[in-house]
Every structure is written in structure tokens, then in C-alpha cells.
Amino acid sequence: MAICAVYTTTQLNPTCSFSTPASKTQTQLGFGLGFCQKQQVVFYKRSQSNSRRASVSLITCSAGGQETVVIGLAADSGCGKSTFMRRLTSVFGGAAEPPKGGNPDSNTLISDTTTVICLDDYHSLDRTGRKEKGVTALDPRANNFDLMYEQVKAIKEGKAVDKPIYNHVSGLLDPPELIKPPKILVIEGLHPMYDQRVRDLLDFSIYLDISNEVKFAWKIQRDMAERGHSLESIKASIEARKPDFDAYIDPQKQYADAVIEVLPTQLIPGDNEGKVLRVRLIMKEGVKFFNPVYLFDEGSTISWIPCGRKLTCSYPGIKFTYGPDTYFGNEVSVLEMDGQFDRLDELIYVESHLSNISTKFYGEVTQQMLKLSDFPGSNNGTGLFQTIVGLKIRDLFEQLIASKAKTPVEATKA
Ligand SMILES: Nc1ncnc2c1ncn2[C@@H]1O[C@H](COP(=O)(O)OP(=O)(O)OP(=O)(O)O)[C@@H](O)[C@H]1O
Numbered sequence: 001m002a003i004c005a006v007y008t009t010t011q012l013n014p015t016c017s018f019s020t021p022a023s024k025t026q027t028q029l030g031f032g033l034g035f036c037q038k039q040q041v042v043f044y045k046r047s048q049s050n051s052r053r054a055s056v057s058l059i060t061c062s063a064g065g066q067e068t069v070v071i072g073l074a075a076d077s078g079c080g081k082s083t084f085m086r087r088l089t090s091v092f093g094g095a096a097e098p099p100k101g102g103n104p105d106s107n108t109l110i111s112d113t114t115t116v117i118c119l120d121d122y123h124s125l126d127r128t129g130r131k132e133k134g135v136t137a138l139d140p141r142a143n144n145f146d147l148m149y150e151q152v153k154a155i156k157e158g159k160a161v162d163k164p165i166y167n168h169v170s171g172l173l174d175p176p177e178l179i180k181p182p183k184i185l186v187i188e189g190l191h192p193m194y195d196q197r198v199r200d201l202l203d204f205s206i207y208l209d210i211s212n213e214v215k216f217a218w219k220i221q222r223d224m225a226e227r228g229h230s231l232e233s234i235k236a237s238i239e240a241r242k243p244d245f246d247a248y249i250d251p252q253k254q255y256a257d258a259v260i261e262v263l264p265t266q267l268i269p270g271d272n273e274g275k276v277l278r279v280r281l282i283m284k285e286g287v288k289f290f291n292p293v294y295l296f297d298e299g300s301t302i303s304w305i306p307c308g309r310k311l312t313c314s315y316p317g318i319k320f321t322y323g324p325d326t327y328f329g330n331e332v333s334v335l336e337m338d339g340q341f342d343r344l345d346e347l348i349y350v351e352s353h354l355s356n357i358s359t360k361f362y363g364e365v366t367q368q369m370l371k372l373s374d375f376p377g378s379n380n381g382t383g384l385f386q387t388i389v390g391l392k393i394r395d396l397f398e399q400l401i402a403s404k405a406k407t408p409v410e411a412t413k414a
């Protein structure tokens with residue numbers, strides 16, 4: 001919340017930009033999709049001879065028309081968080097860029113609607129510190145959860161914070177950067193759902209669950225082909241991280257509202273190359289403002305091979321499945337796609353059979369996929385489900401702000 005206007009006897013804050021007429025005390029006023037609250041504050045002006053009662057009206061408005069909506073995205077390093085973030089920000093339009101004029105090694109990305117902060121910035125131990133103590137970055141002891149909680153809470157309440165920066169180039173903790181409250185804050189990294197206090201601040205959470213075989217294939221592709229690492233060093237790094245990954249990162253998926261699980265295909269027997277993928281979108285039931293996507297008929301169990309006259313498929317083809325299930329004791333709906341698209345423009349055929357995808361117009365999923373066709377995973381379920389989750393987040397955000405705007409207006413009527 002930010003104080004936007006002050007009226008009556010004392011001009012405490014002449015820089016306020018709203019000019020709403022002040023009328024009753026404790027009135028809540030609707031402003032478009034957001035809301036402002038007027039409060040009468042009484043105080044005493046003292047001089048040497050007397051003490052005079054005075055009051056001011058403070059009109060407090062939520063930043064950008066609402067409290068910041070907070071989204072958590074958890075995954076191990078190299079599992080597609082950045083790619084997902086770029087798809088998500090594209091749904092909202094506008095480019096995502098590092099803070100202007102700031103640290104060139106900042107991990108933050110800011111667009112008109114979203115600010116994405118990387119939780120690596122809450123490492124309490126730098127690279128040398130972790131080496132000295134013999135802990136990995138995945139170990140909670142290498143991270144400052146108190147500060148993470150305080151700062152995410154402050155941003156959610158509309159307050160700017162000075163967030164530290166972990167510099168991946170130097171391995172050091174750099175001076176902090178100012179993060180102003182955006183409409184949507186995404187906290188991405190290793191531990192967005194590890195600490196219960198932080199978890200409770202999330203309006204929606206996603207876990208990218210990349211199986212070991214696929215993680216290995218992606219690591220080889222990036223770290224060997226693009227960064228010149230050896231096969232042995234990649235294997236060693238995955239092995240060294242595994243115990244802490246299993247202990248501290250992987251268990252977070254039980255808390256996620258949506259999980260994108262990426263596995264080797266089942267269409268090619270014995271395949272573990274990681275090129276053709278089986279991708280599952282696991283969606284929790286009963287999450288406020290989130291209605292799981294379905295194929296053909298909500299709640300049924302469906303198996304669908306869309307290949308034929310309307311969808312070109314080369315070997316090994318494409319198979320969709322959909323149905324209800326349980327996941328860590330929670331009711332979920334699972335949509336699965338195994339295989340890959342030959343022609344993205346034909347995706348409209350698949351899109352037209354999916355419901356609850358939160359598009360604003362017919363073909364929006366296909367349009368988004370075509371727009372970002374050079375992103376990794378654009379020809380398979382990773383890209384498709386990341387795009388759909390991006391649209392669901394936009395929908396959730398719009399419903400959340402609409403509900404917050406409605407509450408105070410109704411309170412006034414009562
Ligand atoms: N859907 C995908 N299909 C194929 N490869 C992918 C996919 N997503 C990511 N990758 C591969 O994994 C690499 C890492 O992806 P990305 O940078 O999005 O992950 P990250 O989780 O942000 O990584 P880090 O935490 O290390 O910065 C990419 O360069 C690409 O090679």
C-alpha cells in the first residue's frame with residue numbers, strides 16, 4: 001500500500017497524485033480495478049502555551065490498483081525456469097529487461113506487469129563461503145529465508161525493498177538493488193516453496209519437474225555444446241547436487257498448484273535420449289481462481305491420438321491423455337502430451353479441443369507458440385503447457401484484482 005493523498009489541516013505529503021474528494025472517515029473508495037482507503041488520523045499540535053487537536057485524512061491506495069500478486073516457480077538449475085519466465089512475460093506483452101542503469105549482473109527481469117526475481121539472490125553464503133563450509137547452494141543453510149520472507153512480504157504489501165544480488169559471474173554477494181512492487185512478482189529459483197512463511201505468501205505456485213534423464217540431456221546440450229564443459233564434469237556436477245536436490249528441492253512439488261513433469265517418451269520403447277518428451281501438466285483441484293484445463297470432457301479419462309488428416313505427425317507420433325488422479329494426497333487433473341509437433345500452425349487443431357485454457361480469443365495458444373517458436377520446447381508439451389500455465393496465471397491475476405476491487409466497494413454499500 002502507498003499513501004497517495006492527504007487532505008485537511010496539514011499538508012503532509014504534497015506529492016500525492018490522486019485527487020479524490022475526501023468525504024467520510026473510514027470510507028473505502030473503488031478505483032477501477034484497484035482500491036483506495038481513506039482514514040482519519042487524529043493528532044495533537046503542541047506549542048509552548050497549548051495543545052491543539054488536529055486531524056488529517058490519509059488516502060492509501062494499493063500499488064497499481066492492487067496488492068502485488070506473488071507467483072512462485074521452483075526448479076533445479078538448468079531446468080527451463082528462464083525459458084518459462086520469457087513465455088510468461090510474453091503473455092502479458094512487453095519485453096522483460098534487467099533494472100535500467102543497475103548492476104549488469106543483476107538476476108532480475110522487469111516488464112510492464114511483472115518483475116521476476118531470482119531466489120539465488122538470497123544465498124547467505126557466497127561461492128567461497130559454501131566451499132569453506134562444504135555446503136551446496138541447494139542446502140537451506142546457504143540461504144537467508146528470514147530475509148526472503150520479509151522482502152517478499154513487503155513487496156506483496158506494496159513496499160519497495162533493497163534486495164541483495166548474488167553475482168553468478170564473480171560468485172560474490174553484490175550491493176543490493178531496489179525492487180519496487182510490481183503488479184505481479186514472480187519468485188523463481190531453488191526454494192520458493194521451502195519455507196512455510198514464504199509459501200503462504202504465494203498466490204500460485206509451479207514446480208518444473210524434470211526427470212534425471214531429461215535433465216542430463218539438457219545439461220549436455222547447454223553446458224557441453226554451449227559452455228565447453230566435459231561430459232564427466234557434467235555428470236559429476238549432477239551427482240554432487242543430487243542428495244541435496246532430493247532432500248530440499250524435489251519435496252517442494254507436493255505444495256505446487258501446477259507441476260510440469262518432463263519424462264522420456266513412451267512412444268519409442270527404451271528411449272532415454274531426451275529428445276522426444278512425455279510432458280504431464282498436473283493441476284491441483286480446488287485452487288481459488290484456477291480451473292484445471294481439460295480435454296474433451298471434464299473429469300473423464302481420455303486418450304487421444306490427434307494425428308491424421310488434421311495434424312501432421314512423423315514418427316513416433318503424438319498421444320494426448322487426460323484424466324483425474326491424486327498427487328501427494330491431493331485431487332488433481334492431469335493432461336499429458338507425448339511426442340512432438342511437426343507443424344506448429346496446425347496446433348490450432350489441438351487447441352480447439354482443449355477447454356479452460358483461459359485464452360482471450362480463439363487460437364491464442366497457437367499464436368503464442370508461433371510467436372516464440374525459436375524457444376526451447378516449442379515443438380512439444382513443455383512449450384505448450386508453459387504457454388497454457390502463463391495464460392492461466394494471467395487469468396488468475398485478473399480474477400484476483402477484480403475480487404479485491406469488489407470487496408471494498410461492497411463494504412461501502414453495507
Ligand atoms: N523445454 C525445453 N526443451 C529442450 N531444452 C530445454 C527446454 N527448456 C530448457 N532447455 C534447455 O535447458 C537449458 C536451460 O534452460 P533455462 O536457461 O531456461 O533454465 P534455467 O532453469 O533458467 O537455468 P539456470 O537456473 O541454470 O539459469 C537451455 O539452454 C536449453 O538447452
Ligand SMILES: O=C(CO)[C@H](O)[C@H](O)COP(=O)(O)O
Nearest residue numbers: 077120127137168169171190
Ligand atoms: O543452483 C544454482 C541456482 O541457479 C546455482 O548453482 C547457485 O545459485 C550457485 O551459483 P554459482 O554456481 O554461479 O555459484
